[in-house]
Every structure is written in C-alpha cells, then in structure tokens.
Amino acid sequence: MPSDNIAPAGPEPAGRRRALRAIAIFEAAKGLAALAAGVGLLQLLHHDIHRLAVALLWRFHLDPALPYPTLLLHYADLLSAIDLRTLAPVALAYISVRFVEAWGLWKEKTWAEWLGALSGALYIPLEVAHLAHRPGAINAGVLLVNVVVVGFLAFQLWMRRAAKAVNKV
Template sequence: MSTPLFPDTPVAALPPAKRRTLRVIAVFELVKGMAALAAAIGLLSLLHHDLRHLAVELIGHFGLHPDAPYPSIFLHYADILSDQSRRTIILVATAYIGLRFFEAYGLWYSRVWAEWLGAVSGALYIPLEIRHLLLHTTWMNAAVLLGNIFVVLYLLLELRRRHQHHVAVTLRRATLPR
C-alpha cells in the first residue's frame, strides 16, 4: 500500500492555532469569491444595455463633468465594453469564483491540494501587486501585498512541515523491525 507524498491531516488533529489560521485564510478566499460573484452578477445585469447611456446618466447624477479625467476614463471603458467582451469577462469571473470557493473548501478542511493551490495562485499575484504598489503607493496596496506574501509563506511553510513529518514517519516505519 502506497502513501501519498503529502497526506492530508485530519482537521481535528491540527493544533488549534494552525486550524484557525487555515480557516481564516479559507474565509478570506471565500470573501474574495463572493466579491467576484457580486461583481459578475452586476456585470451580467448590464448585458444588452447601452453602457454609454448608463455612464452618462451616472456621471450626470453625481454632477460630474464628462470631460473631467475620471468621468472621461469611465466613458471610454463604457464605449469599448461590448456585449461579447462582457460575456468573456463573466466567463473568466465564473472560473475565478469557482477556484476561490474550491480553495476555501479545501483550506477549511485542511487539504494539501488546497494549500498548494493557495500558495501557487497567491504567488502568481505578487509580481502584479508589487507593480501596482509601485504605480499607486498607498497603505491599502501595501497591506494587500503584505497580506498576500504572509498567506503564501504560511502555506509554503505548512507544506514543508507536512513533508518533513511525512519523511520522518516513513523513515521510522522503514527502520522498525519486522
């Protein structure tokens, strides 16, 4: 009988601090998925609508001038977002939402695959977050970057700890007299 390289640890067997940390990360991933779901539903409700007309009405409602920098950017994107591009964005968002929910489930139940998924997907965002922080230096952007680095490092350390434990158990079994 073979054993997996990184066996899952039953949730009850985890020390309370590690269980809490994994569950906080799981809730954070769930919240990201819920935020993306809300945005996707909002975008879905805009299908088959004239975005430029809606944007002009919104700008007028807030008493902004359409030639001002931010309203003009808003109008520009309202012009270039076709129904087809909105459908594509919704499709990508659906995949992202599924991934976040899947990861949250796995982290909640202390699954190794979820730790790998969280570490890899989180690490992919770090270069983008660094670039964003360099372009728009704010405390919030710095906090997001540091939080993401913390999550990735924690998950990688957990994976390393599991591997070391697995190696130790395997060596112990190999040296036991038969």
C-alpha cells in the same frame, strides 16, 4: 498510507486551524466578490454603458469634463468594448477555484494548501509591479497580505513534508 491531513509540526494545531480557516474565509470572500461583480456585469449586457454613465453623472449634477467623471466615462467605454460572453467562462473558472480552495482550506486539505500557495504566488510579481507603478498604502497592504498568506501556506507544506520524513523513519 499517510493521511492527506497529517498535521505538520510547528504552530499549535488550534492556531494552525484558525489561520487556515481565516484564509479560507478570505478566499471565499474573494469568490463572492467576483461572483457579485460577474452578476453586475451580466446585468449590463444589453445596456449602453456609456449612456448609463452619462445619465449617472447628470443625476448627481457632475460635470463630465472634471477628472473623476472623465475617468468614469473612460472605464464605461472600456467596459463596452469587452465581450462579456467571452469573459463569463473565465470569471466562472476563477470563482470556482476560489470556492474550491476555500472549502479545501477549511477542511485542512494538503492540495488546497498547494493551490493557495501557488495561485497566490502567481499574483506576487504582478502586485510588486503594480506597487512600483502606483505606490500606495492599499497596494502595499494587498501585497503584504498576499505574501503572508503564501508564506504561511508554504511553511505549512514544508512542515508537513518534514513530518512525513520523520514518520518514515
């Protein structure tokens, strides 16, 4: 029975391994960022977020009528309206998926390549719509990185399938 780790033809194994590990580190970093954001949000559970935002504005002598301070107050009000207890399980699931995917990619598991390609592909239409709505270098960069990662993982899966077909003959 073929192993889960059949090396596909194509890029040299060391280059392939480096690329998979770079993607694994990227996925782990996304999981850590989500974990930090989640912990930060949980710290705000029992606070009046709008009042904290106003205090922050006064601390830095910012006029709440100016555009950026107004934006801060707007998002503070939006954050106050979210039930963080409902959001917590969703955030935990997202964080878990990112860490599991990172581990699997680090270990060069086929299922992790599938998970990475499929989960990354789900974001591409959203990123395209976001880029169309708000064109900019950062949004274009995020889309480009995601397309490259999904493309690389899909190529690896395609090459693995071709290698299995050759081994069956």
